[in-house]
Amino acid sequence: MIKNHPKIKELKFTLNRIFTNPSAIIGFSLLLFFIVVAIFAPQLAPPNTKSHNPYIVPHEGFSATPKQPSAEHLMGTTSGQYDIFYGVVWGTRTAFKVGLFVVSIAALIGVMLGVIAGFYGGLVDEIIMRFVDIVFSVPLLVLAMAIVVAFERDIKYVIIALIMVEWRNYVRVMRASILTLRDQDFIHAAKVMGVSDIKIMLRHIIPNGIYPVMVIAFMDIGSLVITASFLSFLGLGAPTGYADWGSMVAQARNYIVGPTGEMFKYWHTIIFPGGCIILFVLAWNLIGDALRDAFDPKMRRQ
């Protein structure tokens, strides 16, 4: 009997929908690759000593000219002789930290505020939504810059600043889906049958209204990693020498054009960390796109 339960059937259909979608397959395999790299970072690129912070990229010498890839430095070195391979491998962990921390905490805050606003309505709703209006009117990047300036240069402050801005995205979505759900017939039916408000909220409204938030959260991980790496690129995020793709691209900035005759001599300084950012973001966006197709009630059956 359990097999034919409509919820299981629906879940099977959704999973089937996601895993027959080629973009989801590519996205998940890319993501799996990055997860493996992040997990096995200590094996792939062993840190020098135990006491030393593994996120600090080791560097030999201070020469400003980047070195070509060699057996010793698989992906070459940047200006300042930081090992690119090490930075790329440990940068994967940084990227996951930024993306997952920011989105999960921001989504939690946003969903909670959205639920409160949608559930209580009235003055509470008004106050929360007007506050969201205000925070919404300044672009993410600019507001995050304003906040991050107040702190030292460290990736954790980038994460905090992004959380302080990102939560606003989820409040509106959650509140809107609660308001639409609240007016639907099955909710009225539950009310008529005498189900308590809290139970309706927890059993019917939140589980049904959370899908749009999830899809948006998946889509946002990519753009947040971009914003974080741009902050690092600007010099507001991770300090030089930290295993972060954005700050590695920043180190490559002056070497995008090689000496005469060898225009692409220093290609590795930008292509490896830059390529990682693009592929990482691409993975999340591909998955987000597939999820949107699978969860969109209008599109999924077509």
Next chain:
Amino acid sequence: MLSTHKLVNILQAYIIRRLFFLFFVIFGVSLLVFTIQYSYGPDRRAMLYVDSPQQAKDIPELKKKYGLNDPYPVQYVRYLKEIAMGNFGYSIVAARPVWDAFLHYLPITIELNLFVVPLFIIIGIWLGKQAGIKRNTTYDHVTRILAIIGWSLPTFLFALILLMIFYGKFGLFEPAMLSANIEAFILDNPDKYIKYTGMYTIDGILNGEFGITWDAIKHLFLPVLTQVIVIVAILMRVMRSSMVEEISKDYVITAQAKGVDSKTIFNKHVKRNALIPVITIAGQLAALSMEGSIAVEMIFNRHGIGNWLAHAALKLDTSVIMFMCLFMAVIFVVTNLIIDLLYAYIDPRIRLT
């Protein structure tokens, strides 16, 4: 049917209401950014009241003079008063008052966005329309993949890569606003080249120096390309799904049964309906393209407000950051006002209430 007179009244009332909202948002944002910068500590905040390099040395006295150790509300009210009088502080990076520097840098950013915004709207809507019509064909799949790649590209990285290829490999499109000789020409001939708007493309035409316009356009090519590709990717997908949704509606069948040809159905019936939700996104993207200008201006060495903001953030030039937050909020609210008016124009079901 509404008379024109009545319509004008509704419009007036609506715009007045939106202006109130604008003040509310500006007030809120000022409170927000003041709170943020309050956390910076009194030393940094002293910069807000500095309006010349000499004064910057006397920060301890300034702290006392402006009461930076006063309670939060007192300081906030003082800050509001300064804003109301049009004093936004002094920019260390630009070495002049914030408002002057803003007016100096703004035209460069506007010039960039004057090209970016119309281009991404036209291209995005057109590509999305085609993808929606040719749904599930090769064209649709290819544009879908390109779009996902497009919006996975960080603007700053994409700009660097384009610069690497075009400037590094081919020596085209150097990262500057004008070629060196043209810049020298402008400096040497202040009588032949008068700054009307501050935008080189337009001033070139106004001064009859078409060489300058052409040179400026050449230097705009890569920045515009970078920004347009990233934004078009997003808009295109939105337009496509909106088209797909509208194509399956019943009025399309009515039009088919009427004998209307498919081109007219798509362009006159479906496209106009599909545009309604797209307008919102396009407007928000247009407002956001100011944000995208930060990366583009930095990498292509264009002295606009985005570049200014980036440098200000690095140098802890807080008055610039606070001012830019306020400016972005104004842009945001005004864009939303335009979106609403466009909505009312295109969709008769919407009344401005």
Next chain:
Amino acid sequence: MKKIIETENLRTNFYTYEGVVKALNDVCITVNHGETFGLVGESGCGKSVTVRSMMRIIQSPGKVESGKVLLFLDENGEQEAVDLLQQSESYMQSCCGDQISMIFQEPNAALNPIMSIGEQVAESFLFHRKKSLSEASLERLNAQDCKVPFKGIFKNLYKKYHEDENAFVFKLLSHIPLLNRWDFLIRQEAFKRAVEIISKLGIPHAEDIAVQFPHNLSGGMKQRIVIAIALACSPMLLIADEATSNLDVTIQAQILELLKDLKKKHISSILLITHDLGVVAETCDRVGVMYAGSLCEVAESRELFGNPSHPYTKALLESVPKFHQEGALKTIEGNVPNLVTPPAGCRFHPRCKHRMDICDKEVPNLLEIGKNHSVACHLFGDK
């Protein structure tokens, strides 16, 4: 009586995620000149799909697989019939809305929400009455008191349009902003005619209604507008797809009366689709009964109600509430089959009281059992 339209073995499938829905199974319908033909059946039995297949306006993922749709334009039957399924797209465009037109069931959805009523009605004229519209515009230009700038240019343009509407210059003009408004007189004329047809349908203040948008009107009003669109070019065949199903009974009666009236004056034949047997009895000359994508029985209206022969028709008529009948209403046992896997043979056999061995093996053919009365059932196979 001469045929106006005839379908032969029409077969339409929908390719959905769950599988291929075999929506139509060899449907053969004939509508004659001057008659009102009713097509009845439960929801989802393929009535709408039949007529949409006839007009080739099936939306994806649907596809007409095989069969013929023969249109007899000539009332005397001397002219060759055209198979609409074989015609080009442009032929269909010239035919739909002019010779055949259709009224849709959901007036809310059938109208474009952001186009004014008048424009939507005028569109029919713009596509099918180009010649007469340009002629009328020319006349207006030639009138003494006409005040249009560049009169000469417009005169030449309209004259040319009258002679050859597909000329290159018009295609070129339609792509240039501002210049694509060159045909404003034609549009005005079409709009004028739209107002006329709206007022003919008994809508007061047609000029005011024409500039309104669908959301300003009531449901009955919208239905009238949908009818106005269909009637604009006085079609020979009007297909009314559940034209009255979503309306109040009083408005339903008005609309039916209107259709009857119109049939006398303007149009030759009506193909009426409904699930309401009362409507059929009241308005139709002949009736076809459909079940699960196939036609069960065709007969004259009186004959069908008096002497239903197909078991499904009988069951359907028995399930209609009657005044003199007491007790529970009879229903047809079982459910409508899933058309992804339709029952083999006769599609009604799992629910049929008179099931025989042959029923799940062979598809019954439509056989004539009386004057103008055919049934597709194995019960009558031997006669």
